[in-house]
Amino acid sequence: MADNLGLLSVLLCTILFQVSLAVGNLNVEAFSNGSFSISVGGKQWFRSGSVGVRDLGRWWSQEDGSLELTGSGQSEGVINVGPFTSYYYEWQAKGASSLTLTTTVSVFEQMPAVLFVLVFNDKATNTSSNVNSTLSTFPSFVIEEGPVDRGYVTWSGNMARFMKIDRWSPDVPIYSNIDGGLPLVVYDSVMENAVVMAPASDFMSANQATFNNTTTGEKTLAFGPLSSITEIPAGYVCSMVLVAGNNVTDSMMQFGNFLKTFYKKDESYRKSDFTINYLGYWTDNGACYYYDTGNYSNYEEVLDAVYADAQTANIPFRYLQIDSWWYYKGPENGVKNWTAKPSIFPNGIEAVAKKTGWPIEAHNRWWSPVTDYAKQNGGKFEFIVESEASLPVEEEFWDFLFSSSKETWNLLVYEQDWLDVAVTRLQALRNTVGLGRMWLKQMGAAATRYGLTIQYCMPWPRHLLQSVEISAVTQSRISDDYTPGNSQWQIGDTTILASALGLAAFKDNFHTSVIEKGCHNTENEPAPALETYAAALSGGPVGPSDHILKANRTLIMATCMSDGRLLKPTHPVMSLDSTFLYRAFQSSGPNGQLWAAYTEVGPFTWYYIISGTMSSAYTMHASELPPSTNVKPRTSFPPSLAYTYTLDGTVVKAMNFTGTLDIPECSVTDFQYWTLSPIMASGWALLGELNKVLPVSETRVVDIITSNGDIHVVYLSGEPGEVVPVTVYDTGSGTTEVTSCTIDSSGNS
Template identity: 25%
Template sequence: MNLVLGIILWSIIAFALLCLFVYLTLPWIFKKFVSPFFNASYIYNSRDFKKKEKIFSEQINTPKLSINPNNGIFQISFGNNRNLSDGIIKFHSKGYYYSNSRRLSKKTRLLNLIKSSREESDDVLGNFEKTILEYELADHNVQIIASIKQYRNQNYVIFELTFPDGLSDTTTGKFEDLIVSFPSFYNDSPNKRIFTYREAIFCPPSRKLNPTSAPVVLYDNELNCMIICPLDGFLNTMISEDKEGRINCGIQGEITSLPENFSQKFILYFGKGINDPMEEVGNLLLRYHNSERKDLYADIVCSHLGYWTDNGAYYYYKTEKGLNYEDTLVAIKDYLKKEDIPIRYFNFDSWWYLKHTNKAFTTIFRPIVRLMGGGLYGNTLRWETDPENFSTDLKTFYEERFQTPITAHNRRWDSRSPYLDEYDFITYKNHACPLNLDFWEWLMQHAQESGIVVYEQDWMNNQINSIPYLREDINAIERWLNSMAVAAKNNKIDVFYCMETPGITLYSIKHPNITITRCSGDYNHRWPLTYRYVHSTQTNILIHSVGLISHPDVFRSRSMEGISMRPFGEKSPILKCLYQNLNAGPICPGDKKEHVNWQLLKKTCRDDGLLLKPDKALTANDLMFKPHKKYYICDTYIKREELIWRFILITNIWPNRVKETYITPEELGYNWDNYILYDYFAQKIEKVNREQAINIGKLEKYGYKYYILNPILENGISFIGAVDKFIPCSKKQIVDLNSNPNSLKFVVKDVKGAKLKILLYSERKPEKIYLNDHPLDFTKSIGEYWNYGEGKLLSIFLNFKEDTSKTVEIII
């Protein structure tokens, strides 16, 4: 008996020690083995700088198309020794591959070109000449029509392949083996570097062309690029590279048939850079689908400060001691109100509804479950309050006790859900998915009545992978997502995508109320910056390209600087908060209620919680994708007509790679001759030109610098803004700004109680300054006044006794 007890005791101790070892080594494991799979930027190699610099031929971004009249095989030339060659059609049906090329495997049957023609026309993308190639499968009586559109004086080409009769028995049996490929070509050009995204949750960036539904950027060391991207059918399209180096663009291999008149479309774009070309391709997709970029302030989740309880937050599957979730939420809300912290909505994560859960397992292993993101809790049974956490339904709780807008999480459905008794779901084993509109109308009406303003659909890729029908029927995924979005819109609810793939991200352009998507994995204060930060700043390039709002997840705002023992605290709350603000999406503190750091959070918003944003999400600068020796540099901007303010976040993520601790505006792609550089945390100002080196200095590991490059106006003034905010010149606070050679006029909007210091640089001391058409006092120490002093700095102090706008005019 004693021996058995001893074995049990030592087993428990060994297991506890193993858990402790794993916990302590996780950051190192993530840095060493996980993070490299979430980075597509350049990796420093000293040999790249010892080689003789290779001179590449000029890329011509208006491509030339040539087509073989006998078989329709095409070639595209875009400069000397820059070609896309052996462009063919290939597809699979009834166990055979068919192609218009004789060079493929002997098992491939030949397509016969029966007719070719040309026509001129125009569409939303411009005037074009279209080459139409008609093929026929004689033994199957199947017609195939390929077309290539060349747009006049434009840098893009569109490929379309249509099956008027449909196509049966298409599956190849493997998702990655395409059933249709057009275009399919060899890349005979210097553009061998790859920037794309893996076909995985949160769209991880990648340097390898594994099968993906994402746009693929092929570029050289000078960032001459071409981008191949789906134009439609995003949820089943795939781009891959075979063993021979042929790039294939088509449909994933598990689709079993194509309906009559099915067509696939891809766009091929030529340009220079990474960020701008991706944005331009996104603009083309938006134009083609008659869609628009989402407003950065589309809903209250996007526009105001919120409180989050998802994975990484203090209250994730955890309540206040002695309270259930219902009472915990009310306690948090009441505390934040008492402290005048303007939380305008709450996030309810997966803890709030009923799931198919092994209660004993999740209780015993709760720390592991919290770390794993709640995935071990199982599928959704009822999207209704869990009676262990709430005394009533969500509608009653919202109306009687909470009365605060909610963004609510959902995950994959369970086939044992009672909803299957009332509505049609497709099922496989324990998984289910509702495709029809009637269920979603019921769900979204229930959500709207319960105070939910944004519906978060999580586990999206998991849902697709768990049910074969979603991968076999060409229309199934779109039916699911379309029903969800339409029903949400009918009930005035926006949709937030999580654990999405690149194709799902592209699909969002089809619905105006799909507003937010996640840009990285779940938050944990112990994850290294090499993981989530690098991932998100590169995935943001894709998210911004299609006009979505990026969400980097919850974070802990409590300051832990100066605390020697901080194993459970966020080590870099200022950096994480600054990053969330620069990300131009939701800002999501998830601290224990007493630890919410309002003094830090107020740098991101007005006193009423309205967020102050740049114009786009923070992304890795183009320089990061070509050979360099710099820190990791990301940037965003605010544009006001021809004026651009640049916000630059520099981090020392890979210290051993950094050999140059300076940058120039020119290296970062900025074209103005002169700027005023504002070092935000050092509060220093320097006038710099585009070729001038900005000395960053040596940063400690994970150290950072935050610079703002401000344009110098024609009158010698540079407007910096309200410098107590991370984004000093946000359009929601500085709502108007106009200048001429002799004056500058701007309008500041804020709320009652706000006290602002507006900082400017001016080559000359102003003659007069007017506030709302009245002279403003010079060098007072209280109230509203202005002063001009050392370093040519002009400070204007404003007090708001009510919610209002104030107009300031500076006369030089």
């Protein structure tokens, strides 16, 4: 981001000004005294707090006069996000510190966004305090009541799966920690306006925290570098962006678009990632063969048997994931050497890759302090080595690791797990500004050179934010480790964050049968169907992990074509915005997991509504559904058919959708799943493949030709020779008609 920020040249003269700029529902007022205010939807939501910084072991602050405003100005410019107007402020520490700072407030003209930038013109030393705060306070926002009731939501913890949701009030703690609190969304109680606040550069070193103004007693939310960082070099830039939208999901998507545009993230890597597009077999925690070979002597035998079983059952697995059980570890369980143990793979991973034809997604964790690759241990590469972990600090290491693995055993995806533990074990990642960014960018650059992609696992939100600079990072785990019967299928909240940042969301592996004796986990899986539906609707990888002979082929094939290509929605499943209203205000929304996804083909949209658990019945309104290109549910909804079905093709219930849908109290074993299909002018509705989770997917239905408001031709894709049963419904007679379409040699029908 520093390259783009260089365009924001500083005016060193003092100019008195008071200006107001409005874009969409966002209005920013900036003043020559260094303050600003932000209005959303025509009402003031935020006013600025004090500017401050830590240097020489103490605070220098605008509030006590030890940090003085010495100049201000304004200018205009253009970067790839669009044209902007900037307001600049020069600050000078008084007394022992000679530190000078430049702060800017830049308002963009073509999207409702404001970028706040803090430049350290001089080196700051002895800056550290505790790990969970910030060492500067720009920008900062006073937390206060009114003029409308507001709530907030933010993500935290590994997989960014823990949601912190409450009212926006000075009396309510705002979650602030190295493991989360980013991004932070503030929204009104009727879900008409919302803003996202988050760092916009060096995400691994950035943070937010709350402070109490010692002069006014006001509570403020501030952004800046992590307070555990020991020094800041001269010229260092940290920034934060605020983006406005209509609701939680809309504002998050606009926020993500801002960052992806700013950093020019190439989403073609995600769209073409083989493991996101095809079915795979998984062996990580929760899988049947996780650290357990069952009746087999080693993993080579296990995976040969898995392959043979898949061939017999005609289950089209197209790649294999191997977890942490295959490589050498040090005494503290970090990675000593990322090569296969002969006791695990007697003939190497390459023997399995060659026999199966499956490319490999391979797991890795943090590096051991005794890793063989570090120069400190006789290796060839520069590492930072501490007592609990180590870290490679030269890109050539990743070139070596990826090139040898791809050439030898067909590595396709590198899974970097234990990202959170790498930070908690290695002090340098918490104390050194820019180190985390460098580590992840070096990894990503090497992956790009060797045609690999990366999955993040156990990330904090900051890791996911950092991925906008790394196109090779295409996917992330968004749930806890799978265990039969646990609740890690609850992915609707975190898919919002992942999708906004251009990442495919991975639910983790799952069992497709209730009883699978002989597995590492002995528990039964009470809801294999819900696990399957959540995986398919996520838009990310789908990775069954069943015992040999126990896979439920009907469920697995409900996620994909006959060749294993996954059937995907256009918009992955996400929690409805109304669920955030209920959790912040205990009213006006569903008390449970209620999500929606949709598929767009041509001028039509098919909605998929799923509820895994509901503590009480709820009537969902069309206005709660996410808008698509063709449908704006808040203003109008096209005539549609609401229907449920079973995977044998039976339509269980079908009715005209009149704008509401009653969702009963339910649990994982009787979860609710509805599809909304547009009704054509003739009264027919295309239901699609009723043996699939997504009966109409953008993967299968590639185009629709219409005539006089009716579907005239439907173009399908698939494996040559595949027979696709397509169901239509006559709303006049209440009957269905099934047409079997055969995919031709070109892969179309």
